[in-house]
Amino acid sequence: MILNKKLLTLYFSFFSASLLFAQEKVSDTTKIEQLEEVIVTGQYNPQSIKKSVHNVIVIDREKIEKQAANNLADVLNFNLNLNIIPSSQTGQSKVEFFGLDAQYFIVMLDNVQIVNDNGFGNNIDLTQINLDDIERIEIVEGAMGVENGANSVSGVINIITKKTLENDWQIQAFVQEETVRDEYEWFDKGRHIQALSIGHNFNDKWTAKINLNRNDxxxxxxxxxxxxxxxxxxxxxxxxxxxxxLNGKAILNYNTDNFKAFYKFEYFNEDLRYYDATVRPNINVQAQTSNPSSTDRIFTTNRYINNLIVDGKLKSGAVYNATFSYQKQERDLNEFNYYIITKEKSNETDQTYQSSNVFFSKGTINNLTKSDKFNYQLGYETRFIKGFDTQASGDVTQQDKEMKQNNNAVFVSSEINVIDKLLIRPGVRYEYNSMFKSQLLGSLHARYLFNKGYELRGSIGSSYRTPNFEELYYYFVDSNHDVRGNQNLKPERGFSSFLNLKKRSWFNDISMSNNLKFSYIDLKDRIELAVVNTLPLQYQYINIDGYKLIGCSLENSIKKDNWAFNLGATYQGISRIMNNEANAKNDFLYALQLNTSATYFINKWNTAFTLLLKHNGKQQNYIGDGSDNEGNTLFKKYTTNAFTWMDASIKKTFLDKKIDVTLGARNLLDVTTVAIDGASTSGIHSSNNSGLLLGYGRSYYLKLLYNLNF
Known part of the structure; x- marks a missing residue:
């Protein structure tokens, strides 16, 4: 903890010095502001980051390319307040955002939530989101309930597709080879990626593009x-x-001054292969032979996405947007007895044990007034979800619990320019859900532009999280266990407040940005698995707990000529409130995160050098450890030790940017398992975990990309 305080002091000193230095030599910013990136997430109309009422973090295409990132998990790991949690046995990578897991924020593709095994937009496996045709990624922190409804408690991640081409024809192909720690062969070891993209501008209005990607x-x-x-x-x-x-995408884009239509079809397939460690010898005594076998499984996921997005401008000046989406995802299990020597199968069974079908539509209209001081937006959102999860409903019953959920919402917000520098946006949303009580959500966002490049943004808002399939329907009962879901659960209620102060400075040929942010999240009616009966011992999911987070973040960047440097820190405290436990510890437990990146570009060589680093400090938590004389659970503190990720890459272009070569290393500090001290317990909430598996160690990659434009 002393080390954390020293590091925080260093960061505050750096931040303060930057602000003081920047105030002295501010130059004309007109040219630089014209180059500022345009964002769309949470905006009425596409606009620059400076004009946005939200604080939006942008990961552009250049950053994605420098990391040779193929999926969303590859690129998010170095952002503050985000932690990637991989699983070696499921093959999935989930993410924690402000200490809350993936159920509490939404992943969107062009403002459309993405279907997955366990939800719609939330709780998605990041390794299943391919980035080949992506222009940028926009991250908004804090509750976005008015704009996006349920499950946007901690924020949203919006993945923006590249919709236009710079040339009549654009053909791109690449191969990427990676080691998995020290394991690599052409086919049987390592990671092997191949991709092909073909795009064509038919004329100044019509554009089409297809993408194919294979990741082995x-x-x-x-x-x-x-x-x-x-x-x-x-x-x-x-x-x-x-x-x-396997990932295939096709887009068709129509673009005129007053009307735009964008259609995207995407198909995703994944085969995950499980090989049982237990081998049955199958000895034939009479023939003196053996035919060893194991019970193996193949998990197959198929996802289909159809998105149609229409934007237009009426003669009155009003701007409208309408989105229609149909998505389907299924997860199949093929289980069989595999004879290892003869490579034969027997007792083969097939079942679809997870399925989701979603129809989604959202529409907005704004610019309904002629006033420069006042604007408002009206919107609707509807979704129809049908699905089941045999696995979540229990291994004993193996019953398909089909869930149907209809959600309809209307929302309104307004942007008021109180004075030239002050913009406020109040909003409210009414949401009807066929399974749960209707919700009324509200938010208030504000932005004030000071002199000398200072920008102040504040937001307060509410959202909620709906119970997932397991929490509603799980059923596992035998002679030793009684664990059940609860169809009477109510949604968790979330509230957040963020305050952000940004300073932009330009002097001579140096640009600088400093960002100070305070965050607060309060979650009520949190769903937990709890003891509901002691004799016999029974567990059930119930609304019992709360969650609070307070945090402070510093983000600083400096750019000069051919180099860029970023330095950031987050210090946050988390309190998990267990209302049903007499001895519960509800104190705030604090942790530190640091990140930094540096890029240097050598014009003469057309070469960029990039270094990325993120330090996750020690994280403390409480765990149940036995009971007192009255049967109340006792708690003790355990610690997840600190760890640091570091990646590095070199990217060089040849032949007038026709060929790109990227050579890099992931996880240079060779992180695999992070130790957890004091986690072994013997009580009701017992745990024998001694480590958290986060990676498979230091790995290297080489990416060769060919661009043909004409």
Whole structure:
């Protein structure tokens, strides 16, 4: 904790010095402001970051390319307040945002939420979001309930597709080869990616594009012997399961001055392969032979996305947007008895155990007034969700619990220019849900532009999280267990408040940005698995707990000529409030995050050098540890140790940007398992975990990309 305070002091000193230095030599910013990036998330109309009422974090295409990022998990890991949590056995990577898991924020594609196994927009596997045709990623922190409704408690991530081409024809192909720690072969080890993109401008109005991508992760052996190992010594299979992903996209874009239409079709397929470590020898005594076998599984995911987005301007000047989306995702299980030597299968079964179908539509209209001082937006949103999850409803019953949920909402907000520098945006949303009580959500955002490049933004807002399938329907009962879902659960209620002070400075050929942010999140009626009966012992999901977060962040960037440097820190405290526990510890527990990046470009060589680093400080939490004489749970503190991620890359272009070569390394500090001290317990909430598996170690990659434009 002393080290954390010293690091914070250093960061505050750097921030203060930057502000003082920047005030002295501010130059004309007109030219620079014209180049400022345009954003769309949470805006009435596309506009610059400076004019936005929200504080929006942008990850542009250049940053994605420098990291050779292929999916969303690759690129988000170095952002403050975001933690990527991978699973070696499911192959999924989920994310924590302000200490809350992936159920509390929304991932969108062009402002449309994405269907997945466990939700709609939330709780998505980041490795399943391909970035080949992506122009940029926009992140908005804080509750976005008025704009996006349920599950946007901690924020939204909006992935923006590149819709236009600079040339009549654009053909792009690349291959990317990666080691998995020290494991690599052409086919059976490592990570192998191939992609092809073809785009064409038919005329100044019509554009079409197709993308194909194959991502083959051959698994991580880590001392295990793979699929063909037939000795029953516990070494068969993989430490990280192998999987293959196929992704196909097609877009059609129509663009005129007063009307735009954009259609996107996307197909995603993933095969995840599980090889059981237990080997049955199957000895035939009479023939003196053996035919060893194991029970293996193949998990197959298929996702289809159809999005149609229409934008237009009426003669009155009003601007409208309408979005229509139909999405479907299924997860199938193929289980069989595999004879390892003869490579034959028996007792093969197939089932679809997770399925989601969603129809989604959203529309807005604004610019309904002629006033420069006042504007307002009217909107609707509707979604129809149907799905089931056999796995979540229990391994004993194996019953499909189909869920149908209709959600209809109307919302209104207004932008009021109180004075030239002050903009406020109040908003309200009414949301009807067929399964849960209707919700009334509100928000208030404000932006004030001071002199000398200072920008102040504040926001307060509410959202909520709906219970997931497992919390509603889980059922597992045998002689030793009684764990059940609860169809009477009510949604969790979330409230957030953010205050952001930004300073932009330009002097000579140096540009600087300093950002100081305070955050507060309060979550009520949090759903937890709790003891509802002691004799016999029964567990059930109930609304019992709360969650609070307070935090302070500093983000600083400096750019000069061919180099750029970024330095950031977050210090946040989290309190998990367990109202049903007499001895619960509800104190705020604090943790520190640091990140930095540096890029240097050498014009003569057409070469960029990039270094990324993120430090996650020690994180403390409370865990149940036995009971007192009255049967109340006792708690003790445990600590997840600090760890640091570091990546580096070199990107060089040849032949007038026709060929790009990117060479890099991920996880240079070789992080694998992070130790957890004091987590072993013997009580009701017992845990024997001694480490958190976060990575498979230092790996290297080479990406070769060819661009053909004519």
């Amino acid at each position: 992760f051959a698994g991580f052996y880590n001392g295990r012997k793979g699929q063909n190992h037939y000795t029953d010594d516990g070494l068969r299979g993989y430490d990280w399961l192998p999987k293959t992903q």
